[in-house]
Amino acid sequence: MDASRFRAVVVRLGGPTAALVCSLALTTGCSGPTAASAAKERQERPAGSTAQAAAPRAASDLQDDYQKVIGDVLPSVVQIQSGDELGSGIVYDDEGHVVTNAHVVGAERTFRVTTAGSEQPLGAKLVYSYPEQDLAVIKLDRTPDGLKAARFGDSSKVDVGQIVLAMGSPLGLSSSVTQGIVSATGRTVSEGRGDGGGTGATLANMVQTSAAINPGNSGGALVDLDSKVIGIPTLAATGTGGSDSQAPGIGFAIPASMVKTVADQIIKDGKVTDSGRAALGITGRTIVNDRFRPAGVAVVEVTGGGAADEAGIESGDVITRLGDTDVTTITSLAEALAERKPGDKVKVTFTRDGDERTADVTLGEQ
Numbered sequence: 532m533d534a535s536r537f538r539a540v541v542v543r544l545g546g547p548t549a550a551l552v553c554s555l556a557l558t559t560g561c562s563g564p565t566a567a568s569a570a571k572e573r574q575e576r577p578a579g580s581t582a583q584a585a586a587p588r589a590a591s592d593l594q595d596d597y598q599k600v601i602g603d604v605l606p607s608v609v610q611i612q613s614g615d616e617l618g619s620g621i622v623y624d625d626e627g628h629v630v631t632n633a634h635v636v637g638a639e640r641t642f643r644v645t646t647a648g649s650e651q652p653l654g655a656k657l658v659y660s661y662p663e664q665d666l667a668v669i670k671l672d673r674t675p676d677g678l679k680a681a682r683f684g685d686s687s688k689v690d691v692g693q694i695v696l697a698m699g700s701p702l703g704l705s706s707s708v709t710q711g712i713v714s715a716t717g718r719t720v721s722e723g724r725g726d727g728g729g730t731g732a733t734l735a736n737m738v739q740t741s742a743a744i745n746p747g748n749s750g751g752a753l754v755d756l757d758s759k760v761i762g763i764p765t766l767a768a769t770g771t772g773g774s775d776s777q778a779p780g781i782g783f784a785i786p787a788s789m790v791k792t793v794a795d796q797i798i799k800d801g802k803v804t805d806s807g808r809a810a811l812g813i814t815g816r817t818i819v820n821d822r823f824r825p826a827g828v829a830v831v832e833v834t835g836g837g838a839a840d841e842a843g844i845e846s847g848d849v850i851t852r853l854g855d856t857d858v859t860t861i862t863s864l865a866e867a868l869a870e871r872k873p874g875d876k877v878k879v880t881f882t883r884d885g886d887e888r889t890a891d892v893t894l895g896e897q
Contacts, residue, residue, distance in 0.1 A: 596756050597696065597710070597756075599758070600696055600754055600755075600756055600758045601696070601698075601708055603758035604681060604696075604698060604752060604754050604758050604760070605647060605698055605706055605708070606646075606647040606648065606677070606679045607621055607622040607647075607679050607680060607681035607752070608620070608621060608622075608647070608681075608698045608699060608706070608751055608752050609621070609622060609629060609644050609645060609646045609647070610644070610645040610700040610703075610705045611629070611631055611635055611636075611642050611643075611644055611655075611669070611750065612642060612643040612644075612645075612652065613635055613636050613637055613639045613642050614637065614639050616635070616637065617700055617703045617747050618631060618632065618635030618699075618700070618747060618749045618750045619631065619635070619698075619699035619700045619747065619748060619749060619750040619751030619752075619764075620635070620644065620669070620750045620751070621681050621750070621751065621752050621760060621763065622646070622678060622679060622680050622681055623668070623680060623681070623794055623798070624680050624798070625674070625678065625680055626670070626674065627655075627670050627671035627672075627673070627674040627678065628658065628668055628669075628670050628794070628798055629644065629655065629668065629669050629670070629671065630666065630667070630668050630750075630763070630790060630794045631666075631667055631668075631669065631749070631750030631763075632665050632666065632667065632749045632750040632763065632765055632785075633660045633661060633662040633664075633665045633666055633667045633730050633732075634662075634665055634722070634730050634749065635667070635749050635750045636657055636660050636667045636669065639657070640656060640657045641654065641655070641656055641657070642654070642655040642656070642657075642669055643655070644669070644671060645705060646675060646678065647679075647706065648675060648676070648677045648678070649675050653671050653672060653673065653675065654671070654672040654673075655669045655670060655671045655672060656669060656670055656672065657669050658670050658797055658798070658801065659797040659801060659802050659803070661793055661797070661803045661806075662730035662731070662732060663730075663732055663806065663808065663897055664732060664734065664785070664789060664793055664803075664806070664808070665722060665730050665732045665734060665765055665785065666763075666785065666789075666790060666793045666794070667797075668794055668797040668798060681752060681760050682758065682759050682760065683759060683760045683761075683787045683790065683791055684755060684757065684759030684760060684761045684787055685787070685788070686736075686738065686761050686762060686786035686787040686788045686789075687788060689713055689716055689738060689755075689761050689762075689786070690713065691712075691713050691714065691715060691716065692712055692713065693712060693713045693755060694710070694711075694712055694755070694756055695710075695711060695712060695713055695740055695742055695753050695754060695755055695761065696708055696709065696710050696742065696753075696754045697709045697710075697711070697740065697742035697743065697744060697748060697751065697752070697753050697754075697764055697782070698751050698752045698754060699747060699748040699749070699750070699751025699752065699764065700747045700748070700751070701743075701744075701745035701746065701747040701748045702745055702746060702747050703747055704747070709742045709743040709744075710742055711740050711741035711742030711743065711780065712740065712741050712742075713738060713739070713740055714739040714740055714741050714780075714781070715738075715739040716736070716737075716738055716739070716786075717735075717736055717737075718736075718737040718738075718739050718783060719733065719734070719735045719736075719737070719866045719869050719870055720733075720734055720737055720766055720783055721733045721734070721862050721865065721866060722734070722765075722766060733862065733865035733866050733868075733869045734765070734766075734783075734785060734869065735866075735869035735870055736786050736789065737762075737765075737766070737783040737784060737785065737786070738753065738761065738762045738783065738784045738785075738786055739781065739782070739783055740753060740762075740764075740782050740783070740784060741780040741781070741782075742764075742782060743779065743780070743782070744764050744766075744767040744782030744783075745767065746767075748764045748767075748782075749764060749765055750763060750764075750765075751763065751764050752764075753784040759787075760787055760790075761784070761786070761787050762784030762785055762786050762787055762790070763784055763785045763787075763790055764782055764783075764784045765783060765784060765785050766782065766783040767781065767782045767783075768781035768782070768783075792805075792807065805896075806896060806897045807872065807873070807896075808868075808869070808873070808896065808897040809868045809869075809871040809872055809873050809875060809894040809895070809896065809897070810837070810838065810868065810873070810894065810895045810896055810897040811837070811838050811839050811853075811864070811868060811879075811892065811894065811895070812833065812834040812836075812837020812838040812839045812840060812895050813830050813831075813832065813833055813834065813837070813839045813844070813850075814830075814831045814832040814834075815828040815829060815830050815831055815850065815861055815864065816828065816829050816831055816861060817829075817859075817860040817861050817862075818849060824859075825859040825860045826849075826851075826859060827849040827850055827851045827858060827859060827881075827882070828849065828850045828858055828860070828861050828864050829847070829848075829849050829850075830844060830845065830846050830847060830848045830849070830850065830881075831846065832846060833845060833846055837895050838892050838893060838894050838895040839879075839892065841892075841893070842879065842890040842891060842892040842893075843890055844879065844881060844890055844892070845883070847883070848881045848882065848883050848888075849881055849882045849883075850864065850879060850880070850881045851880050851881060851882060851887075852878075852879070852880035853867040853868070853877060853878075853879055853880075854867065854871075854877045854878060868894070871894055872894070873894055873895060873896035874893065874894065875893070875894045876891060876892070876893050876894075877891075877892055877894060878890070878891055878892070879891075879892050
């Protein structure tokens with residue numbers, strides 16, 4: 532297979548959805564030293580060399596770090612049963628609030644939650660779900676003894692190459708832990724709307740990680756070696772062949788800063804009052820050209836008093852560019868907006884009756 536043609540598709544963890552996000556170049560053939568070469572190296576090493584002793588000590592130190600983090604954080608990670616689906620969640624405070632993904636709770640309003648210290652599942656109810664950011668908060672019906680809230684870190688300080696652990700219930704295996712690194716930060720990815728009820732959210736500033744992420748990890752914890760949650764694993768990547776065509780080592784997590792912003796508002800006000808997400812104030816649909824290629828977003832409806840309305844954009848206009856970003860589909864428009872903030876001023880290029888026009892738009896808020 533031509534590796535350069537392999538393409539990654541972001542899918543939500545816990546159900547089928549897919550959105551094309553990037554091309555991957557795959558390599559193979561990585562190998563370690565053979566037994567013979569290792570033996571030769573041992574024979575040639577000078578007497579009294581400390582290299583052999585140093586390596587086991589370093590490995591032991593790292594193992595101790597892992598085990599400490601697992602002991603600190605795993606008691607704060609729960610398994611959530613929502614209807615027939617299983618997902619994960621993080622204990623957010625001492626009052627029994629649990630933060631998770633909106634696609635984990637789905638359309639359900641009551642849940643069964645298994646905590647690290649409970650022998651039997653506990654009941655929980657939905658506080659609020661915010662699909663636009665794929666986050667939700669539920670609350671336990673009672674607070675069990677020993678319930679431990681997780682500590683959240685500063686995701687703006689997350690560095691590429693940083694070691695992280697992913698904790699959750701992949702494939703229903705509760706209290707599972709995988710290890711990897713932060714592969715990238717600031718990713719913008721889109722989640723589809725599949726038969727499993729995906730939110731269709733476009734998510735900005737995502738943390739990309741090589742830690743193994745599988746269905747059931749959604750809503751769990753991505754943790755640094757200081758035992759702080761830096762993100763909530765939400766998306767994994769597969770090839771265009773579907774869920775059986777895996778792209779291992781490519782997962783995405785909602786950064787802790789966004790998790791805290793949304794969860795704090797839900798707990799305080801019962802809903803999200805300040806999303807921090809830019810909006811154009813339209814309902815649109817993707818259109819294609821005469822070669823059946825996506826060619827822009829047709830404005831179906833303009834929200835009265837919204838950003839587009841104030842700038843003179845009308846129903847029937849076709850948006851082709853936002854700032855310096857080409858717009859060919861409704862997803863590409865959502866991704867361009869996800870990288871901006873309410874109040875930003877941006878030039879929108881569109882066509883009306885075949886003529887190209889531009890409008891200076893001050894973006895509103897979702």
